[in-house]
Amino acid sequence: MPRVQFEDIIKTYGRVTVLKNLDLEIDDGEFLVLLGPSGCGKTTLLNLLAGLLDVTAGRITIGERDVTDLDPKDRGLAMVFQSYALYPTKTVRGNLKFGLASQKIDGAEVDRRIAWAARMLQIEPLLDRKPAQLSGGQRQRVAIGRALVKKVGLFLFDEPLSNLDAKLRTEMRLEIKKLHDELKSTIVYVTHDQIEAMTMATKIAVMDGGVIQQFGTPDEIYSRPRNLFVAGFIGSPAMNLRAGKITNGGGTVTAALDGVTLDLGRYGFASQPADGQPIVVGLRPEHFGAPGQALADAAGTFSLPVQYTEKTGGDATGYLKFGDGLIAARIDPEQIGRFRQGDTVDVSFPQGKVHVFDAVSGARL
Incomplete structure (x- = not known):
């Protein structure tokens, strides 16, 4: 061999x-x-x-x-x-x-x-x-x-x-x-x-x-x-990638995304990001909590209207209006039928699953 x-x-x-x-x-x-x-x-x-x-x-x-x-x-x-x-x-x-x-x-x-x-x-x-x-x-x-x-x-x-x-x-x-x-x-x-x-x-x-x-x-x-x-490239549905900015001051690090603030205090940065640094945040659809479920370790919660839903047998995805685009969130296929276009849902995202990239170089931070 x-x-x-x-x-x-x-x-x-x-x-x-x-x-x-x-x-x-x-x-x-x-x-x-x-x-x-x-x-x-x-x-x-x-x-x-x-x-x-x-x-x-x-x-x-x-x-x-x-x-x-x-x-x-x-x-x-x-x-x-x-x-x-x-x-x-x-x-x-x-x-x-x-x-x-x-x-x-x-x-x-x-x-x-x-x-x-x-x-x-x-x-x-x-x-x-x-x-x-x-x-x-x-x-x-x-x-x-x-x-x-x-x-x-x-x-x-x-x-x-x-x-x-x-x-x-x-x-x-x-x-x-x-x-x-x-x-x-x-x-x-x-x-x-x-x-x-x-x-x-x-x-x-x-x-x-x-x-x-x-x-x-x-x-x-x-x-x-x-x-x-x-x-x-990796992931299906693809990772949600949204532009934002870092706030680094007073002992806390957060990211602002279209009106939603994410707590990045537990994110493993290779080096401390600069205050105001432009970033892209990655959120995988499968890592969102169930609609209405408050995660104990949530980096942030999104309250967003449903644009449309997609069910493929044992899997289901909700596409939620966020800023000028959509974000995808996996939803229990047994529950997906409850949601209609325009319904507002609250979905939280866990701190340990956030990905942060430099907006200029594209490299992971």
Whole structure:
């Protein structure tokens, strides 16, 4: 199970810089997700690791080997593509076998590997079918199987679930996570879907503008986003972000937001903020107290009119008019039917869950 390292990676296309002096280390057996919006550089980084693109500057190592200039076939990895990339004229067995053709493996070993992968992915009854006879989920299992039979320690996944419907995505997430737990291999997985990242990864690298904005465990990134981009990108519904100002005097620190004062006396500032400093406060919808419930440790209470509500089975969200916009607050789905547009509700927010960012740099304070 190799350790992967990117050192000072730069990738340019003419005058456009896609990756900017990027450093990243992936430990043995890690399930790393490269997460970010379209155009952030995550797929480019994966393709550099695979050898499908050339590095403009920098160094890539897998284990003890410098693979920066090696051909893809010599890097000791396997890749699963978004488009499945199956050969339509070959059976499932033929597709699994094809990836081993260049490795000069004897026939008995090839058969053993195909049987092992088919059993692990539960595609044994499909071995004699062709891709046109398979569902989308079955095709993706075959694509994963073609990577598995190579018996490598490093697997790359390029948005492998984006062509599947919601139910199949959920099923395949569990299958890929199960494979990682059983194989103990290193996985580098690209997605723009934060749910995939949060449920599958042991580590996440959140990317934007060719730069890693934050690297850490899913819990670290959710609980302590490093900047405004990460705060707004992670979470569903998204974190409420509202501009305000710090008041720091008389031994108390508060934030003023559109007429609401938040007590920040227990907030863990890295350094004392200046009086009057412009900030952005982040409040996750799921951390609001129930409407009408007075929290003992409340940073503040919002008394706001309901604009509209949204119920999705076992979850519900109220969107409340606040200043010139809305804030989202999770509400008990059994209670959401009580609220109508225009009703005023009181919702409190706990001190320990407030996030504060500098309004100019976007950095966490």
